[in-house]
Amino acid sequence: MEVPRVENTDNQKKAGMHYGWVVVAITFATLLISAGIRSMPSILMLPFEEEFGWSRGGISSVISIGIFLYGLTGPFSAALLQKFGIRRVTVLSLAVLAGSLALTPLMTSLWQFEILWGLVSGLATGMMANVLGVTVANNWFVKRKGVVVGLLTASAATGQLLFLPAMAKISIEAGWRTSIYAAVGVILLVLVCVAIWMRNHPYEVGQSPYGMDEVVKPAKFEGNIMLAPLHALRTGLKNKTFWLLAGTFFFCGFSTNGLIGTHLIPACGDFGIPVVTAAGVLALMGVFDLIGTTFSGWLTDRFDSRKLLFWYYGLRGLSLLFLPYALEAGPTMLVIFSVFYGLDWIATVPPTVRLATNEFGKESSGMIFGWIVVAHQIGASAATYSAGLMREVLGSYTVPFLTAGLLCFFASIMALRISKASAAIQLPQH
Template sequence: MAQHSQTPLTDPPTTTRPSSRAVSHRAWAIAVVAGAAIVTAGAFTTVPGLLITPLHQEYAWDRGQIALAASVNMVLFGFTAPFAAALMERAGIRRVAAGAMLLIAVGALLTHAMASPWQLVLYWGVLIGLGSGCLTMTFAALITGRWFVRRRGLVTGALSASSHLGQLVFLPLLAWAVDRYDWQPPVVTLALVALAVSAVVALFLRDHPADVGALPYGGKEFVAKPTPTQGAARRTVKVLFDAARTGTFWLLAGMFIICGATTNGIMWSNWVPAAHDHGMHATVAASLLSLIGVFSALGATLSGWLTDRFDPRRLLAVYFTLRALTLLALPQVLAASIHPTLIVFSIIYGLVDVATVPPVIALSQRAYGDDGPIVFGWTNSAHQLGAGASAFLGATARDLFGTYDVVWTALSAACLTAALMALVVRAPSTAELAV
């Protein structure tokens, strides 16, 4: 693989103003519609954690069997994302996004009629996993890249936070609804919301400003709509095979496997039942998870600022070390009610939750140049692979040992390993990058 030049990290400079107020409004409206889709898809990521206890009580299924659906969902979410851009460029952003929301809605509605654990895996794991995998940062990047010249970074940041917003907005409400009405009415309601958003996407989203004869926001020249590409998926696979010949890729992927296992993998699926083991009400536990989400967004923003100023490798080492300490302390701070120590845990853990993303993006760009974003996409797939394994193994360990304590200890040790891995990351040599 030939050495590429580094990709600029800042928006392209421009001094021109938008062509018209109408054009400005159209671009922002497109961003709002895209954000609505990402918010809704994000709401489905935390639902499995609310379902483990109710499904275990209603059907007498093992927690590990229930968590397997969340595991499959996370893995497919991660491995769909690298190909989502190719599919959108081939078939159109609007069609793929509307179809993805429809797939999510169908998967959620079908759980109302399930009778076996394999059906939960099929409906929630496969259908919702594939649908939500199309509505990640790949989707956001395409929207901002086509519709915005000015404010691109702002819109990208807002859309990247939309998934967390879905968790923050819906999770406490869903936890309250599950507690009050059982699990089926909230899931069906959320599915109907997904159906409505699918319709909104189909009606109002547009693939490109040229579709409506407009300029991108802040652009000074008309941009023709690109022709459908057929080689994007092939390039995505080629970049993976080229990067896989370098040690840097395996260090980045290995760190992100651990990152996924120690964040959304264990927390989104097992936090509520783990807190329930300590006597905490599900609604209270969901509120704490939302608090973690608030500080995750703040931590990601702060981490981006720090990444511009400090060595990303050292930042990653600090983040993973702090995460290891918080997970190790978790069995001692969990209790039946909220207390100051638990709030401190939520704040510190939240600040380092998503903080690993900006340094890994920076390292990917520095090491692989123009291929860096695609390399990061595959690294993010490794993140979801770790998350899926952790969701399943964490619940299985709870079945075997009757407690999550061994899980927190093991994940803490894994974080310390990731901290050491971060310190030895280096740019691949010319020989490694050569074809």
């Protein structure tokens, strides 16, 4: 479809800071808070065991379903964002998320936790996952797109980690219910910011996408919002690059939020490390993730994405093999692990997005990447449940950590199997 264009305006020429950066800042905060909420069950696991008598495996199964739905929502989220706009979809998702959290302190049974966190929270946060960041980057940026994708991806992973220490402290000092209400307050604050300042496309403020000279009218979404993602999936399933990207992302999810994001705090508890201290380790990891993933976006604009993925997965595998030793050795070794692992936490996203965009085109990349994220969350879901189950059976997390490390080495080899043609397209012209 030919995209309508209009001539550049005087306002565009006189404009100072591009409004796209305001949208990026709001999206950054939204993804950070959404992901932080998604990670809260890791600090609730032990209190729920004590108060309700629920098993580690039972709680992990709820988190596992939430993680899966968080990913499954992605492709349909991409279609909804194109159809109804970023602001409207995000406001609705934040409102639903706040409602599900507000009801959580009233629950008394595991099935209620399943509905509120496995179903409702999983779907609501899924609407504000990495696909939102990719949509913002595609709508607002031509240049610096890799950096923007890296920054917004980092916000999601960093939110999971930076949010935890404060919530853990509130939970210990005032109870887990108070931490839930505090999270609801933060969600409502972000919702107001999105409602007031978020914009769907640069055309709405009379600007061109960053790096383009002409103001471009957004193309109207064509097709059914339910069928379009399924059509994108059918296209992807016929493509070798899609299978390789989805396969590597399965192992990415298995080795990050499904395993470390969910089980590192309980694993620290097995060695007598306090919850607040363990949450602090994750927070430090989040700081370095912000640095590493943003830098990964910069690298993605300049180097072969296949080779970047090879190094990212390989180095992550080494860090996971080191983790059981770090837990036994104490806080100093854990800090070393958190720095090393944090730099690589989700640095895989910018090169994966770039390869998907090159292979399938800008208009389809959001839904295609959404399906790749589904594979990521299936891996995360599998790790969440299997690690909790193995902890019950074996009495430790050593086997899940070592297994994830070895799977990362396999993912690094898969990355090199992606065609050179797909990687060559993404290299910028200098």
